[in-house]
Amino acid sequence: MTPIRDNLDRIHSRIADACAKSGRNPADVRLVAVSKVKPAPMIDEAFAAGQQLFGESYVQELRDKETSVHGPVEWHFVGALQSNKVKYLSGKVALIHSVDRFSLAKEINRQWQKIDAVAPILLQVNVGDENSKAGCTIAELPTLTRKIAALPHLSIHGLMCLPPYCDDPEQVRPFFRLLRELATRIEDEQIPGVSMKELSMGMSGDFEVAIEEGATLVRIGTAIFGERD
Template sequence: MAEIADKLTAVREQIHAACGRVGREPNSVELIAVSKTIPAALIRDAYAAGQMCFGESRQQEAAPKIETLPAALRWHFIGRVQHNKVRKLLPAFEVIHAIDSLRLATYTAELAGELGLFPQVFLQVNVAGEAAKGGFEPALLRAEMATLLQLPRIEILGLMTIPPAAENAEAARPWFARLRELRDSLEREFAVRLPALSMGMSGDYEVAIEEGATHVRVGSAIFGNRSYQVDGQLG
């Protein structure tokens, strides 16, 4: 437990420092501890160290953890969303980070109505146009934004992105800035508030915060780089 607590302290200190460099309040950033492939016992250690918000990317892996761990924990789904998993995701996760198409958003809204839920979501944007990654192309998002904003039952918090893999954190800065600029332009064009930006992971979350991130998804900097055994399978 002490090791995880120490790592959490270090990450929180770096969040505080990054906020200080750009004149932001540290409490403007939500730290999501990415717990995919991490067993419940270690998540419990992080919870004991004061971490409340956790991110999972596979519904099947997350379900037994959510059932076992304290109800006070808050769960964000940060993986790619499959249509056939939405019905199970909505009751379990308070925020879905990767709504990557109008079709998926519409289906999510329909199911939310059926289930009597009001989920919060991020719209995933493929800022770099990478073929291997999901997400709205910026121009398509702009074209479909009016329709997205009219969908009932879902609250669009803002935008999410995953930048291209790079050797250093600074290489991600232009992509983070591009997402922020897109968000700002959508707010002006559609007269809407999109207050949140989900961007930044263990290797680049400080840069992401400097560029406006409100939610950072940090896993290995807290739990280490090991692959843990989860439900009899390696995650």
């Protein structure tokens, strides 16, 4: 068994245990293998082990890998996104996790309009109110959601967060719970074209707690591919 296959097996087992602990169906939690700065052969190895969803944080890197990876993988964009780079993602990604401002949403809408398609997106929320983190504020979220929902070539599927870093995953739990509560509030508003079915939260050090709090997409890199150089 290769190290990547072994790592994936361990993570799926941990996902199943976290779901059992919280009374959830493991089929409702999807693993996004965050492959940023990792070479295409490692992605091919993970795909051969059954992994299909891969997350990239850098547009140029995704463009390079998209033509180098052999398997028909599903790409997600999970990093901070500049409006002038959106055109390079058009039609190539299944989900953009990190939409945090209306100007970015407008550009995504414009680029997907050119290919007569709808871009599935998540809204990134700065749940810890950290100056160093991207994401809209909690106060901005309802208005931003309504403005973006009016764009015809975008479809809001849920929320994403990068909570403050803590060594103890239990200290991060309140931020995951907050994102779930925010999603519930948005869902209750019944905004046309808006779904809150996806919660993208949890990484290598805290994904089990995120699952217990409702994560449907966990973004894991180090625990699959090893430390980044």
